[in-house]
Amino acid sequence: MGKITKVIPREIIDSRGNPTVEVDVYTKGGFGRAAVPSGASTGEYEALELRDKDSRFLGKGVLKAVNNIREIIAPKIIGMEVTEQKAIDELMIKLDGTETKSNLGANAILGVSMAVCKAAANELNLPVYAYLNKESKTLPIPMLNVINGGKHAGGNLKIQEFMLIPHGFDKYSEALRAACEVYQILKNILKKFGPSAINLGDEGGFGSPVDTAPEALDMLVEAIKEAGYTPGEQIAIGLDSAASEFYENGLYEVDGKKLTGEQLVDYYIDLAKNYPIISMEDPFDENDFDSFAKLLEKLPNISIVADDLTVTNPKRIQMAIDKKAANYLLLKVNQIGTLTEAIQAADLARTANWGINISHRSGETEDTFIADLAVAIKAERIKTGAPARGERTAKYNQLLRIEEQLGNSAQFLGY
Ligand code: PGA
Ligand code: ZN
Numbered sequence: 379m380g381k382i383t384k385v386i387p388r389e390i391i392d393s394r395g396n397p398t399v400e401v402d403v404y405t406k407g408g409f410g411r412a413a414v415p416s417g418a419s420t421g422e423y424e425a426l427e428l429r430d431k432d433s434r435f436l437g438k439g440v441l442k443a444v445n446n447i448r449e450i451i452a453p454k455i456i457g458m459e460v461t462e463q464k465a466i467d468e469l470m471i472k473l474d475g476t477e478t479k480s481n482l483g484a485n486a487i488l489g490v491s492m493a494v495c496k497a498a499a500n501e502l503n504l505p506v507y508a509y510l511n512k513e514s515k516t517l518p519i520p521m522l523n524v525i526n527g528g529k530h531a532g533g534n535l536k537i538q539e540f541m542l543i544p545h546g547f548d549k550y551s552e553a554l555r556a557a558c559e560v561y562q563i564l565k566n567i568l569k570k571f572g573p574s575a576i577n578l579g580d581e582g583g584f585g586s587p588v589d590t591a592p593e594a595l596d597m598l599v600e601a602i603k604e605a606g607y608t609p610g611e612q613i614a615i616g617l618d619s620a621a622s623e624f625y626e627n628g629l630y631e632v633d634g635k636k637l638t639g640e641q642l643v644d645y646y647i648d649l650a651k652n653y654p655i656i657s658m659e660d661p662f663d664e665n666d667f668d669s670f671a672k673l674l675e676k677l678p679n680i681s682i683v684a685d686d687l688t689v690t691n692p693k694r695i696q697m698a699i700d701k702k703a704a705n706y707l708l709l710k711v712n713q714i715g716t717l718t719e720a721i722q723a724a725d726l727a728r729t730a731n732w733g734i735n736i737s738h739r740s741g742e743t744e745d746t747f748i749a750d751l752a753v754a755i756k757a758e759r760i761k762t763g764a765p766a767r768g769e770r771t772a773k774y775n776q777l778l779r780i781e782e783q784l785g786n787s788a789q790f791l792g793y
Contacts, residue, residue, distance in 0.1 A: 379459060379461070379501070380405035380406065380407060380408055380459065380460045380461065380497075380498065380501035380502075381405060381406070381456075381457055381458065381459060381460065382403060382404070382405055382455050382456050382457065382458055382459075382460050382494070382497070383404050383405055383406060383456065384402075384403070384404035384456070385401065385402070385403055385404075385447065385448075385451070385452035385455065385456065385490065385493075386401070386402040386404075387399060387400070387401045387402075387443075387444045387447035387448055387452075387486070387489065387490075388400050388401075388402075388444060389439065389440050389441060389444050390413060390743065392413075392415065392416055392741040392742060392743050392769075393580070393741055393742045393743065393767065393769045394416075394418075394580065394740075394741045396416060396435065396438050396741055397435050397438055397439050397440045398413060398414050398415070398416055398440060398485065398741070398743060399413070399414045399440050399443050399444060399447070399483075399485045399486060399488075399489040400412070400413040400414075400489065400743070401413075401447060401489035401490050401492075401493040402493060403460070403490070403493040403494050403496070403497040404497065405460045405497055405498075405501050407500075407501055408460060408497045408498065408499075408500040408501030408502075409496075409497055409500055410492075410493045410494065410495065410496025410497030410498070410499070410500055411493060411496065411745075412488075412489055412491075412492030412493040412495075412496055412745055412747055413489070413743035413744070413745040414427075414485045414488050414489045414492075414712055414743075415710075415712055415738060415739035415741055415742045415743060415745075416485075416712070416739055416740075416741035417710070417712075417713075417739045417740055417741065418529045418530060418580065418740045418741065419528060419529045419530075419538060419620040419622070419623050419686070419740070420686075421622070421664050421685065421686030421687075421689040421713065422622070422664055422665075422686070423664070423686075423689045423691060423694055424478075424484075424689045424712075424713045425478050425479045425484035425689075425691075425712070425713060425714055425715040426478045426479060426480040426483065426484055427440075427443075427483060427484055427485040427712075428440065428442055428443040428446070428480070428482070428483025428484075428485060428486060429442075429443075430442050440483075440485060440486075442483070443482070443483035443485050443486040443489075444486070446482045446483060446486045447482075447486050447489065447490055450473060450482060451470060451473065451482065451486065451487070451490055454469060454473065455469065455470075455490070455494070460494055460497050460498040460501055461498045461501070461502075463491075463494060463495055463498065463717060463718060464718050466490075466491070466494050467487075467491050467716035467717060467718035467719070468718070470482065470487045470490060470491070470716065471487075471716065471719075474487060479715045484712060484714075484715035485712070487715045487716060488711060488712050488715045488716065488717075491715070491716045491717045491718070492711070492717060492745075492747050495509070495510070495717055495747075496747070505750065505780070505783060506747065506750035506751075506754070507749075507750040507751075507753040507754045507780060510750070510751065510754035510755075511753075511754040511755070511756075514753045514754050514755075514756065515784055515787050515788060515789050516753065516756045516788075516789045516790075516791050517549075517550035517753060517777060517780065517781055517784075517788055517789070517790050517791065518550075518736065518752045518753070518757045518758060518759050518760040518777070518791055519543060519544070519545045519550075519553065519758060519759045519760070519790075519791055519792050520543075520544065520550070520553060520554055520557060520759075520760055520761075520762070520774060520777070521541040521542070521543050521616050521657070521735070521759050521760065521761035522541055522542045522544075522557045522558075522561065522583075522761075522763070522764055522765060523539045523540065523541045523581045523582070523583045523618075523761060523763050523764055524540060524541070524542055524557075524560070524561050524564055524583045524584065524598070524764050525539075525540035525564075525583050525584055525586050525594050525597075525598070526538070526539065526578070526579025526580060526581055526582075526583035526584065526585055526586070526764075527539070527540070527579075527585075527586055527594075528620050528623050528624070529620070529623055529740075530579045530580040530581055530583075530740050531579030531580070531583075531585035531586065532577075532579075532585055533585055533586050533587065533588075533589065534589040535586040535588065535589055535590070535591070535594060536591075536619075536623075536624045536631065536632045536633065537591050537594075537617055537618070537619050537620075537632065538618050538619065538620035538623065539581070539583070539616075539617065539618035539620070539659070539761075540583070540586075540591075540594050540595070540598060540615065540616075540617060541615065541616040541617070541618070541657070541761060542557045542560055542561070542598070542602070542613055542614075542615065542616075543613065543614040543615065543616050543656060543657060543759070544556045544557040544607075544612065544613045544792070545612075545613075545614060545656075545792040545793060546607075546608070546611050546612035546613065546792060546793065547612065547790065547792050548790060548792075549781065549788070549790050550777055550778070550781050550788070550790045550792075551778055551781055553790065553792055554765070554774055554777075554778070556605070556607055556612065556613060557613065557765065558765045559605045560598075560601045560602050560605045560607065560613060561601075561764060561765055561766075563601045563604045563605050564584065564597065564598065564601040565584065567597050567600060567601055567604075568584055568587065568597070571587035571588075572587070574587075575587040578764070578766060578767070580740045580741070581738075581740055581763035581764060581767075581770060582763045582764030582765070582766035582767040582770045583763065583764040583766075584764075589633070589634065590633040590634070591617075591632070591633055591649060592633075592649070592652070592653075595615065595649070595652075595653045595655075598615055598653075599615075599653065599654070609654045610654030610656075614654045614655070614656040614657075615653060615654055615655045615656070615657075616655065616656060616657035616658070616659070616681075616761075617649075617655060617657070617658050617659065617661075618659035618660060618683075618685070618761075619632075619658070619659065619660050619661045619662075620659075620660050620685075620686070621642075621660050621661055621662050621663055621666075622660065622663045622664045622686050625662075625663040625666075630642045630662075630663075632645070633645075639662060639666055639668065639669035639672075640669070640672070642661070642662065642669065643669060643672050643673050643676065646658060646661055646673055646677070647673075647676055647677065650677055650680055655680065656680060656681060657680065657681040657683055657706070657735075657759075658673070658677075658680055658681070658682055658683065659683035659684075659685050659706075659708060659735075660683070660684070660685045660686050660687060660708075661673055661682065662687075664686040664687050667687070667697070667698065667701045667703045668701075670682060670684070670687060670698070670701075670703035670704055671701055671702050671703045674702060674703065674704065674705060675702075678705075681705060681706040681733060681735075682703075682704045682705055682706060683704065683706040683707070683708050683735055684698050684703065684704035684706065684707060684708060685708035685710070685737070687703065687704065688704070688707065688708075688723075689710075689713040689714070690707075690708075690709050690710050690711070690713040690714040690719075690720055690723045691713065691714055691723065692719070692722055692723050692726050695707065695723055695726050695727055696726065699726075699727075699729075699730040699732075704732065705730075705731075705732050705733065706732055706733040706734070706735055707723065707724065707727035707732050707733070707734050707735065708735050708737050709723060709724055709727075709734055709735065709736050709737065709755075709757070710737045710738075710739060711747075711748065711751070712739060717751075720751075721755065724755050724757075733758045733759070734755060734756075734757040734758060734759070735757065735758070735759040735760070735761060736748050736751060736752040736755075736757045736759070736760045736761075737760070737761050737762070738761065738762040738763060738769075738770070738773060742762075742763075742769035742770065743769055744768060744769055744772050745772070746772050746773050746775075746776035748760065748762065748773060749762075749773045749774075749776035749777045749780065750776065750780070752777070753777070753780055756791075758791050759791075760773070760777070762774060
């Protein structure tokens with residue numbers, strides 16, 4: 379059938395102007411191209427991106443990773459069946475030989491892993507989601523990050539992401555449209571703070587002119603209402619605190635206050651009481667399993683999403699399951715470095731009845747792989763930024779195409 383005939387890696391740039399890895403994989407009748415994203419608020423336990431140490435691109439080049447694909451990975455996988463995803467991923471893990479993929483680089487390995495999957499789908503003349511799971515018919519709820527704080531924007535707002543979750547619609551396309559309307563109304567509300575208030579952060583959301591979470595949340599609720607939707611019922615709100623970024627010496631600095639883990643639990647309980655929040659991601663530091671567990675115990679009906687806490691790594695996910703520290707997995711393929719392991723991470727989360735939230739990174743490319751992956755693994759939610767900037771809209775638009783392809787059999791996971 380389809381043996382891999384050629385692997386062409388290269389350095390391209392991502393949405394922050396940083397270099398990243400792109401890979402082309404060829405078979406006789408198939409072709410797949412994939413590009414690797416990159417985070418800013420990265421978790422301590424993520425697989426490692428290999429970055430060059432020279433002064434090109436301020437020392438952030440990926441030529442070594444590209445070279446590792448060309449010299450080490452390609453000669454080994456050329457001639458293998460392109461559909462042997464697991465064998466190819468396992469071979470790369472073995473060739474690397476480290477826990478964190480630091481030898482070859484998780485960016486090198488992931489680029490090949492995703493490109494192999496796309497080439498296999500193309501070889502079989504199938505869309506990527508259908509190649510990965512021929513039963514897949516479900517479209518995830520989009521989570522649009524419309525206010526950017528933390529490391530993704532320039533202001534003082536500590537919570538990194540304020541997301542619209544349009545779950546009360548019949549179709550993905552209707553949900554997306556409603557969230558876009560709210561995004562545009564939010565822009566008008568923000569204009570009152572002056573022209574610079576509508577500047578965009580890394581993920582296409584507005585870099586907030588306000589410094590505290592309640593002020594940002596008030597504006598979101600106002601925008602949802604002004605657009606004619608019911609806050610909570612039709613459009614709810616999700617937060618990603620990325621709290622490791624504001625945790626120091628045992629204290630969390632948020633909204634101008636320094637709080638203990640326990641006080642931060644109460645802070646979130648208050649927010650959940652006052653606003654239609656249904657999802658809280660990384661509410662605490664990546665090692666603070668106890669506070670995660672306390673919050674989940676107090677707010678069992680809210681999605682407590684583990685991102686930096688579990689870094690899409692089955693060992694960390696098992697720890698979080700054992701400690702009852704979360705009920706939702708944030709899944710980022712580049713945190714672990716192969717497609718096979720990312721799917722294993724999702725399967726493990728499912729054994730504990732967790733939901734799955736697929737995610738982009740703050741440094742992205744035009745690659746739309748995660749949209750297909752979300753459909754293939756029946757992820758309930760996907761977050762891929764605001765409806766702005768091509769690398770963000772690329773994923774939302776790919777889901778529109780998938781909805782169209784699925785036609786009447788498409789099911790939206792909203793309610
Ligand atoms: P990152 O942010 O890509 O900068 O890590 C996204 C997130 O924290 O979910
Ligand atoms: Zn996060």
